[in-house]
Amino acid sequence: MVSEHTRRAILGAALGSGIAISGVPQIRRYLRLFAPLSGGAWEAAQRDPGGDFASPYGDATVRKDEYGVPHVDAESEEALAYATGYVHGTDRLFQMDLFRRQMRGTLSAVAGDATIESDEFHRRMDFTAAAEATVVQLRGTETEPIVEAYVEGVNKARRTEGLQLEFELLEYEPDPWTATDVMLVEKQISWGLTGNFQPLQESVVADEFGEETVQRLYPGRMEHDSPILREQTLESGTRELPDGSGASNAAAQVADDRKSTASDVDRKPTGPSGTGGHRVGPELADYCSQFTWPTGVGSNSWVVSGEHTADSEPIVCNDPHLLLLAPPVWYEQHLECPAFETRGAAFPGAPFVVIGENESGAWGFTNVGADVCDHYTYETDGEGRYRYGDEWREFETEEIEIEVDGASNETITRRKTVHGPVVEEAGQEVAVQWTGLAGTETFAAVRDLAYSEGLEDAVKALRRFDAPTQNFVYADTEGNTFYWTTGRMPIRRTDGEVVRGDRIFDGSAREGEWTGFEPYGQPTWDGFVPFNDKPGVVNPDYLATANQRVVDDPGFYVGNGYAPPFRGARAYERLDDAIEEGPVDLDTMRDVQQDVLDRRARLLVPDLLAIRDQLSGGAAAIADDLGSWDYRTTKASSGALAFDHLLDAFRDIVFEEPFEARDALDDLDSLPIPNDWILLTLSADDPWFERDDVPAREDALIDAAERAAEEIDDEGHDSYGDTNQLAIEHPLGVGFLAYPTHPAEGSDVTLKNVRVDDDVGSSWRMLAPPNGDSEAILPGGNDGDYFSEHYHDQLSMWLEGEYKSMAREHSGTEFATFTGDGGDGS
């Protein structure tokens, strides 16, 4: 029998050990987070936001409706901005802080060494300096005090409302929000939409497969007949912009621009598409590509005039395809002050409705795919200098220390040239010149849209919209419709001749020079395509944008980042049919936005069926499935499942495997393989199919069908929904913060857009008749607080193609009031 002394010793040791173990740092961390009653996670769970607050900016009331959408009513625009900042700071502060850290290059300070590469890249690019330049650009404008009030509102919430779960998990408190952070929001979106390293990737392909191959596989122009501005679209409207109060200023601007850019003819670029002959290594191309958004991120929008609608009123529809994240990229809000009333989607971190409507009109944006980002190599002397024309210049250098949580800090040297920041990897480097790396007025333009009282005002606002390059669609309550491209489109010159930008330039030889632009400075519109000359049309009868080529002959080089025309052509196909059948209404628009027909199938399935007699076993069954398929990617479809696997296998055989077989490309994280339009339209007698490492097209298709059959059999899937599972993740990668996984219909190229591999898709669907009842839906929920009932309350509706009202009514329960007669904002 154990003596009492021994028992006490054993129990004492057990108790002491238990307490000691709880002091181990990692265990202690879990205890701080999850111990009942004291754990930070449970503190976050009990946040009870809202209340009555003092405001230094005036009275405002915030109501939240059944979907957590804030309806803000204020006595002034400043009071409105303060209250808007408060709700953003309450609902989305972690998301705002995370993106801010990404753009500032300070992620590693809270996330550890996993994000050092990202921090290095973003510090080298110095987006923060560009945001600071934007703050300077807006100094003295009417936008400046609005941004200041918004920032104060965010910080009031930061101090008042307790921290969201993510802050507790990472155990840090966010720094105060600033005007620079507001501008970083614009830089982040702009970089995502227009930042690219495509010429670097193409130079790698040229090294491996030859320049001629690059020109065939990455053509400057994809041949199709569905540009945004079709001949009949242009003929239905006019190029004459409406006059307005700002017309004289605008006219002067255009006149100045013309002085420097001469005529349209003078802006025709010289030389074919291709790499231009300059090279970088695959390591740099691969490294840089991880800091751009997935290839093909795009969006849909269309506008139909009252001539074709049942109620004779125009309709604007828009669904931007951005990253699908928990919480969503967008935040829905309804704002009203004496000067304007607007409702729509905003980026958390900035106060303005970007896509939406006001009392006078509705508008939306899609990405143009314009080339506004150039890359330069230099001759260097090994002593910190680079040659620029006839002179040797010192790199502008700065030592930067990157703070790393749980590891040693890292020091890098940031270098800049006359063109912009230098990015480097494995001894390879290029300088980057990008229109967003300077002061911009985009948020001032977006604010002006809220104020707009019709088409003339909207056009005036749009003239200030300088980054990113966007397709803008608009309709107003007077029945006007409108499409125009926005943003600075640089005119590059080499030896005085205008050149295309789809190449790496020799910076030392002063190739691809821009004018009117100094990195991190205050650019003018000299040296950029004047607003009036950009592609666009006033009062078209109907028009669809889906990132396809804007127009067949714009008169200048726009870019080669256009999306394959699958969605653009499908949108026009549906609209053409609907309009021919009779007047359209919101039901029609809803149906078009939910279209899941995959036009890639039309290019591949008939070819497979034509060789049906050469197939056997599972491959023959695949062909039979596809033979009776309607090309719609619905969840229950077995044909869609077969096509999905067939296309993946065909792509692997034709492009991925030959690319991977090259030693230089084998280790790359992201292979720069051509897009699906090229894959499916490359003719059987193209030299690519004569290579030793690529089978003939017909053999590739047979092989693909056999592989697809095997894969489907191995996975045990019966329908498309089994394989097309959408798992929207949280940026932290923490499983319990992710949205529930659901089967989804649609594909990379359907109008109802979802790319489950990249978590990209319709980030906001909106149907907006300026004189009717608008509808919208988010892929998740409006509140970024995991414990909120609005964390993902719209997700199922979004998946099922449902919408909710966008009525501009101050409905719901009172969330917060702000009174401006005694507070100091603290």
Place this chain on the structure above:
Amino acid sequence: MSVLAGLQRELERVRSERRARWIATAIALGIGILATFVDPLGIVLGAMLVALPAIDPYRGLLRGVGFGALVVGLLALQLVVAGALAPAIGLGLPFYLAIGIGIGFGLLGGLVRGII
């Protein structure tokens, strides 16, 4: 007479008198629960304080576990009031960890009755 001996004698008195035992337990509960709001080890402390007046070590252990369960129950109550119980359970592992920490630390604290 040493202080320790005095305390031991007082503890014995509390353990042997029903009324004193319950008063001591009530005070221990109050202090313990307050401590759990301050630090995770407050659960161990609370369980120890609640266990000490128990008649024997086995009851002390039960009291410790009971205290841990009470703490978990209070957390659940807090979450219900905040309308966050369902998402908290939805967290999965972290929520079960909280239950484990509560019961485990209660058990650990309850061991003290076998020592003193």
